[in-house]
Structures are given as structure tokens and as C-alpha cells.
Amino acid sequence: MFVRANNDISNYHAATITLRKRQSHGLTFDMNYTFSKSLDQLGAVQNSASTYQTSFNPGLQYGPSLFGVFAGNFGGGSFAGSENKIPTVDPNSIAGGAHFGVTGTTFGTGGNVNIFSNPDAAAADFRFPLIGVDGRDGSGNPVRGLGLWNLDARLGKVTSFRERFKVEVSADFFNIFNHPNFFDPSFNALSPATFGVINTELIPANRTQGSRWIELGLPVSF
Numbered sequence: 760m761f762v763r764a765n766n767d768i769s770n771y772h773a774a775t776i777t778l779r780k781r782q783s784h785g786l787t788f789d790m791n792y793t794f795s796k797s798l799d800q801l802g803a804v805q806n807s808a809s810t811y812q813t814s815f816n817p818g819l820q821y822g823p824s825l826f827g828v829f830a831g832n833f834g835g836g837s838f839a840g841s842e843n844k845i846p847t848v849d850p851n852s853i854a855g856g857a858h859f860g861v862t863g864t865t866f867g868t869g870g871n872v873n874i875f876s877n878p879d880a881a882a883a884d885f886r887f888p889l890i891g892v893d894g895r896d897g898s899g900n901p902v903r904g905l906g907l908w909n910l911d912a913r914l915g916k917v918t919s920f921r922e923r924f925k926v927e928v929s930a931d932f933f934n935i936f937n938h939p940n941f942f943d944p945s946f947n948a949l950s951p952a953t954f955g956v957i958n959t960e961l962i963p964a965n966r967t968q969g970s971r972w973i974e975l976g977l978p979v980s981f
Contacts, residue, residue, distance in 0.1 A: 769799035797824035822898030843896035844885035
């Protein structure tokens with residue numbers, strides 16, 4: 760029998776810093792930075808129908824939420840799913856960023872982009888949890904996902920004619936520095952061929968590719 764309930768535990772704390780300059784001399788900018796952390800028991804959002812790994816200890820999977828936040832803490836629990844392994848070393852020492860041309864004997868293949876510099880060594884630094892000893896699985900000490908950053912810019916000039924007509928010449932630059940943002944890879948130790956392999960980039964909903972995108976505009980208002 761499948762039952763939905765509302766007795767889970769979740770915590771979210773955040774601090775937001777905003778720097779805003781109102782328009783003057785033709786210049787306006789707005790900068791926002793959010794530092795936050797989300798913790799829950801299953802790693803999923805509230806509308807997700809999920810199940811505990813064990814009903815005897817719902818807190819077994821208590822740790823960072825899988826959806827994370829875009830503040831260098833994107834990804835959530837390591838080995839998400841049915842095999843949330845526990846790291847035996849500091850996860851930050853074996854993963855982080857994108858490593859190109861990674862080769863491995865068991866995990867990974869030649870020429871791949873991988874979150875681990877050495878997938879074989881990384882795989883050996885995790886073990887399955889012992890519920891009676893650990894009290895929780897690896898969700899509480901996860902491998903952090905890949906950070907995301909992006910910078911857009913807009914340049915334009917408005918010219919007025921006889922007070923009624925305005926012509927604007929503009930150029931919008933999305934991802935102006937052409938910086939790739941990758942999605943997190945699979946951390947499933949049961950699938951060695953894809954362990955830590957990065958193969959998908961973030962593509963915004965209104966575009967067909969994640970690389971630099973330039974839009975030119977010539978609106979006329981009257």
C-alpha cells in the first residue's frame with residue numbers, strides 16, 4: 760500500500776545580498792548573491808512521491824537536498840538512489856570541477872570529462888553504510904555537484920526623433936564569456952561506465968544551446 764504523508768523533516772536557511780544601482784548616466788545594474796543550504800530526508804521536493812530506504816529510521820537519508828541551490832552547492836547527496844554510499848575520506852579531496860581527458864581502468868573511459876580526476880581511486884573511497892554503526896547513509900556527507908555561473912549583458916542606444924519617435928539599437932549577450940555549465944553526472948557505482956562522467960550541459964529554456972548567444976534588436980516606438 761502506497762501512502763502519502765506530511766511527517767518529513769526539512770530545513771532551509773539562506774542569506775541574500777543585493778547590490779543595485781539605479782539608472783544614472785545611462786547605466787543600471789543589479790547584482791544578487793544567495794548563500795543557502797537545504798536539508799531534508801529524501802532529497803526530493805514536496806510534490807515528489809518518494810519512499811524511505813527504511814521505515815525504521817526515516818532520518819537515515821537526512822542530508823543536503825538533491826535539488827540544491829545555484830551557489831556552489833548544486834547536486835545534493837552522493838550516489839543518489841538506492842545505494843547512498845558513505846565516503847571514507849573528505850569528498851572535497853576527490854571531486855570538484857570538470858577534469859578533461861580522464862582515463863580509468865574500471866571506472867571511466869579514455870577522453871571523458873569527469874568530476875573525478877581518477878574515477879578508479881574515487882570509487883574506492885566509498886563504502887556501503889552499516890545502519891547499526893553509522894546511523895545514516897552517505898546523504899549527510901555528499902559529493903558536491905558542479906557549480907553554475909553565468910553573465911549576461913546588454914548594450915543599446917535610444918535615439919529620439921521629434922519627441923514622438925524613438926529608435927533603439929541593441930545587442931543582448933547571453934553567457935557573454937562563453938562559459939560551459941555542466942549538469943551533474945551519475946554517481947552510481949553499479950554503472951562503472953558512467954561513474955562521474957560529465958556528458959550534458961545546461962541549456963536555458965529559451966535557447967537551443969548553452970554557448971554564447973547574441974540577439975540584435977532594432978525596436979521602433981511611436
